[in-house]
Amino acid sequence: MTKTLALARGCGEERRFRARGRGPLLAILLSTAASVLPPLASPAYAQSQIAFDIPAGDLGSALAQIGRASGQAISFPAELTRGRTTGPIVGQMSVGEAVARALAGTGLTAVAGSHGSLIIRRAQAAAPAAPAPGGDTLAAIDVADLVGGTGDHGFVAGNTSTSDRLNIPLKENPRSVVGVTKDVIRTQGLTSILDAARNVSNVTVSNGAGQGQGIASYSVRGFDVQNVMIGGRIGPRGINVPIEDVERVDVIKGPTTDLTGVSLPGGGINIIPKVPSAEPIREAAIYLGSRFYRTLAFDLGGPVEGTENLTYRINVSGNTADTAPGGDRSPHDGLISPKVRWDDGETTVTAGVRYADQIVGLSPITVGNYAFNWRPIRVSRERPIGTADAGASFRSLNPYLDFERKLGSVDTDGFGTFDFAVRNRSAYFSNNYTSVGYIFGPSMAAPTVVSPIGNYISVTERKLVTQSDVILTHTLNDYKNTMRFGVDYTTDFMSYLNRLTYPRLRFDARMPPAALPLPSRDGYHAKTYKNFDDIGLAFQDKIDLFDRLHILGSVRQDFYEGRTTYTLTKMVDKADQPALTYNGGAVYDITKWMSVYGTMGTGFTPNQGVLANGQSAPPQFINLSEYGLKFNLLDERLIVTASRFENQYSNVLIYDRSKGGNVLGPGSSSHGLELDVQGQLTDNISLIASVGHTQIRAQGAKPGEVFPGVPPYKGTLFAVYTFTKGPFQGFQFGAGTEAVTWTYSSFGPKLGNSRIPGYATVDAMVGYARENITVSLNVKNLFDHYYYAPTQVPQFIPVGQGRQIMAQARIKF
Known part of the structure; x- marks a missing residue:
């Protein structure tokens, strides 16, 4: 894991041009977007003498303080500094001298990396020396992996990486982005990205209607989602990256x-x-x-022998099980993900392809009992409905290519330095998805009697996403302005086939049959074709003043065109929906450990359908406002974010009988509070915790009417104690809980509405690490608590998983 502690203006081996004569005029034109802001004091990134006052202590903490005091990017694998101490480092000195003092006697050395950074490595790994930034004698070797780096350290997420187009430190981001790091994923023994996202406030894994199709969905701040982003690009519906190819799971709040x-x-x-x-x-x-x-996985990477600038990574994994949760047979998951990167410090090219082949079972469900106000019928968690051969198949192919080029710098007299770069990120998604199985259909014959509903779904999706940016960075004393001019293009084609079958059969939901034939695609069915093209033009600007005030804003114009064809009715819906959106916010550091932030902005989603007057409907808009506090405590080893938010939808299509078609109506809104905590309380105790409160309602709803499937409160906590010395050195013990309050199961008045009970589950782990071997044992839902997940319809209620035991071993060789 690489840790990036501060951002600095790249200086490395860049081509520099001296602008004379017309230089001041050129500088003024290039910095138009920020010309209203005055130049400030002394250079933040100059290689001058800096006053350091760093006490003796943890080496990683000392390097962090050097990075903060100087504005110099310092990166290192977290395991290199773990258990090492240094200091004190006191007095006036250059960054290089401070780093050299910190590393003295540790067996580590600093080397020059791309983008003006310093990289910490083992001394024996150093190649022939070359001057490092600032003139200090720091050995220089091949370029480190910093492009798109996460900067994570333990349970603490560092940079936004691809969760923002500028890859800025999370502490400087006025939007709420919470990262669940690789260390959290491994410590909790997770095998799913959705389980990782459970650690974040106001994120609920509520499979909803998607569960009956094998697609596990989730909700963020009360709104259901069935897609995930991969490297900042939305993937096809239902696509799921195997956990062994995941560095971190981010949750981006708001549009x-x-x-x-x-x-x-x-x-x-x-x-x-x-x-x-x-x-x-x-x-x-x-x-x-x-x-x-059982799973077997390999993670291989490093420099390509015989080359200077080429690195690679290969992630391969395969797993299977006797049954899936719910009793379906033979789930499996296969991954092949090779990728290479060429980086000479000025040009970075990353190319890879990800192929995943997955078969998952249909998770257990139940229905509400009409005789008892639709309270859930308790059913077996391990007994399949209709047949044990039900399931969903996902096959996805995802080639991608990322390119970044530093074009050089322009130095001007009195107007600072201008750094230029261009970047393109492109990805193609080919996804084939099939789901076949049964769900319960309610029956009024008796309180626990139901009828099966067979469902066959086949989806083919082809998607191309390309994102191109020109990035200009203007640095003048304590003023830094980073501007991005972007052009995006997305094209998507999807064919969707759905066939329902209704066997003439009734049975007790607690004892479903297991010998029904699989639903077939033959017979009466509907097929739908959807395709859309979206071109987006964007401008984004980040302004840093005194390394204390961070302003981030963007404006974007999208040109969206969509077409939906229904083969059954021969109807065609066309959508021509341009959308202008914006986002703006700021973070102000009140002290070095506390910041206040706020943001507001908009996003859009296309409407499907036309208005009653025959005109194309405008897109739906999502409006966000959010503000709160960020705390960077214990030398940035503990990060706390507390916020209040409000999301609001508008331009929602509503059918109006009197007009014989759709009209624009009010949407829904959610507001609430959030608290996220992650990091280290001490050298021994790491934790990740969250508390969220969400209230959601349909605009224009009558008093007393409620919105289903959204728990008012949700909290998580997971803490680990690691023995760093003594007879138990290397042992880890951890425990955690997830608590979700009750939810309503249908729209309508609160009075008489059915409630889904809340739940609290407890997890535990024990682990041991020694040299190159790590072993652990994790138990989820330790007490085998029976519970129901939130739902929006009482006829479809997901049943939570029982006790799960997972042992894992990792071997470095």
């Missing part, structure tokens, strides 16, 4: 239009995949768990 064009409702999950590494990686992982779940 995502400035990042993706068409927004995900309420926010969404962004998967940050693993990337090629300049450090050698040789790791094998073995999992063994409940239902005879």
